[in-house]
Amino acid sequence: MGAKTPAATAGDIAAGRLEADEYAANFSDSHPPLTLQQSLVESDRCYFCYDAPCIQACPTGIDIPSFIHKVATGNVKGAAHDILKQNIMGAVCARVCPTEVLCEGACVRNSQEHKPVAIGALQRYATDALFASGEQLFKAGLSTGKRVAVVGGGPAGLSCAHRLAMLGHAVTVFEARPKLGGLNEYGVAAYKVTNDIAQREVDYLLAVGNIQVQGGKALGRDISLAQLRKDFHAVFVGAGLGAVNSLGVDEGGLSGVHDAVKYIETLRQTKDLSRLPVGRRVVVIGGGMTAIDIACQTKRLGAEDVTMIYRRGPEQMGASEKEQDWAQVNGVRIKHWTRPVGLLSSNGQVTGVELEYTKLDDSGRLAGTGERYTVAADMVFKAIGQVLVKDPFDENGRLLLDMRDGRIAIDDERRTSVPGVWAGGDCVAGGQDLTVAAVEDGKLAALSIDKSFKSAAKR
């Protein structure tokens, strides 16, 4: 990961900082798959708990002890079925889930030896084996004659589409971008989802049949909620989040200041990473998973110094402890209790970030201490959360769907305030902003949609 750039000058942003093999190594699988032998040893560690805490901790409710037992007995297909019937995106979730705060965090092995069963790795083992076999475990249900529009081909939308197809409903997925997969394809650090797993998973999912995809269709531009409600028996909105929060300082249109999600999107779609320019000195503002992903990936692209700026302490960071450790293993410096108060620039190019130390005041609110310092930067990334773009839901200044905390309000079944419209994934309020949670939203919405069709038929 060594940088070989000569002395720093302002705006030192360059491509090709590394040798070709270094790119390959830096963006290969960060956590290689288990071997057969490792899978047997690891699956043997599962205690097959009664009413297992890991199942409770999985947003999609995968029967984890059951699938692990099946890995141990060599019934890998049965294991994959256990996983995918609950979570059709179990292959990517095995790689991107913060398992340390979900299933593995709940593993009873933690209480004695602080080393949970490697559930994520075992889940990957089982789903990899299934994909390698090419066998399709699911099939579309007998046609019910019902048509459902799914807006957004990310984890929520695809999960919803797959479940609806299995229940016999005809699904049309509308996706604004060229590829399906949402953040699995356009977000998430590249080294977590190598070997085109996001697309392979999409292909597996679509192979169930009865799902039509309309690419290049954006809500509010090419399609409207009102029209979809007319054309389909039900609509599911899984549109994700479109905009990035602003820093709250004057960004002044400076060159070198980027949205982390946009840069990651570009990185994920760049075949030859040696052509992707990266700053010599990088500052990342934010403390979530996206902040970690951008920090580590710029470091792995050859940035010499990468500093993460977070206004509170490690406990408050959105990124898990394991993710924070991973950043530090990658040589990322994390500055806690510090916030940006201004950007430094020269000739329209950012040159650094002015920062202020923070603390909690007597009432427990975050406050600046007044003490300031600067960190030099050729590139500054904003990774301080995303917001829902509400325009598509706006009809003559009136929002079509009720909102809560800036996102779409839903009930337990993922129903919005409008009859016939369901929603899930990052665009809804109260979620965890996780792939696995989006998958569960889509699944629950599909079940609710199906239920609504059946109860309507009875009437």
Added chain:
Amino acid sequence: MADLSSTFLGIRSPNPFWLASAPPTDKAYNVNRAFEVGWGGVVWKTLGEDPPIVNVSGPRYGVLHNTARQLIGFNNIELITDRPLGVNLEEIRQVKRDWPDRAVVVSLMVPCEEHAWKTILPMVEDTGADGVELNFGCPHGMSERGMGSAVGQVPEYVQMVARWCKEFSKLPVIVKLTPNVTNILGPARAAKQGGADAVSLINTISAIMHVDLDLMTPSPHVDGHGAHGGYCGPAVKPVALRMVGEIARDPDCAGLPISAIGGITTWRDAAEFMALGATNVQVCTAAMTFGFKIVEDMIDGLSNWMDEKGYAHASQFIGKAVPKFVNWEYLNLKYAVKARIDQSLCIQCGRCYIACEDTSHQAIFKEKNGQRHFEVNDKECVGCNLCVAVCPVENCITLEELPSGSIDPRTGERVGGYANWTTHPNNPAAKPQEESATSQ
């Protein structure tokens, strides 16, 4: 430091750990390596008549792994030595000369005919070997030819051959018993009546390890077919312990020394067999799994344990557990235990609960005040030990004895005193109290 030196039938060895007659003792090269590491003795791999037998060139060994690929059971279809008798005898002579302080016993298997034994015994005696072990146990390959377990399964043959051996040789005679019998006491008593000086057991158990579900053949196979073999290793230890104990407590076998064999892998295994009546132990699978070095832990493990327990010599604990090995009818029915779950160790896996709930006595509560919590219900607990068996945490669940005089909440009966099945009112064959007491 405890004295580990061992004397078995007058044969001295620096420790009670011998290598059993098996591939590790087939030739001088291996035996020398074993002695260099510290093994106390060997039983040389079984000699037979010339011309030597032939072994298959396909797989000889099959294995039972646990999921962590640790070997827990082992199976072989190897026969007795496939080297000429003269070569073996010459090597035995040299090894004994080179290692005078180690035990060198020779395993023998020749046809069940008097002249065959009369011929081979003097040849063995001439090597300077310390004794002979009669292989009446091998369950595969040789048994079909009327040798090995085919002899061991017929007490009359055992007695007859033992007598010949005592007649034609002054060497100590050990009869190696096969476990492939319904009652081990039959051949054991026959060996004693035939004049044998000791028995060793168990030889291997007839077994098929696996079936290859693709080839539909026993596995491992030799060119598409599989024969049964002899099963051994850690998994057979309980079977061996029972048989050793059975002989050790049998009045008819009283005074008959036992060399224990069967899955012995650690010093602890060895100590258990000795406590149940064995004077020394023989090992094969553990050495074949880990190499000869494994004896180092057996030696200092046993020594350290003896020091800790205050045993200066093994004779102080050999057979000490034998009087405690009784038949079921003498177990105290007035004794009662209850499972206790140590909440500070419990990891909340719930295995005790589901095992008890599904398959036993519904004696474990799964929650307390709406929280996940596992606790024993004394009103239902029969003290069966299942929860202890399935609990993954050492010492988390234990069995606690109910105090004498207390009432067992399950039965409502008073605990304490002694009463067994022989006097129980439900026993149609119950004996009067006094008689059963004296038979104790």
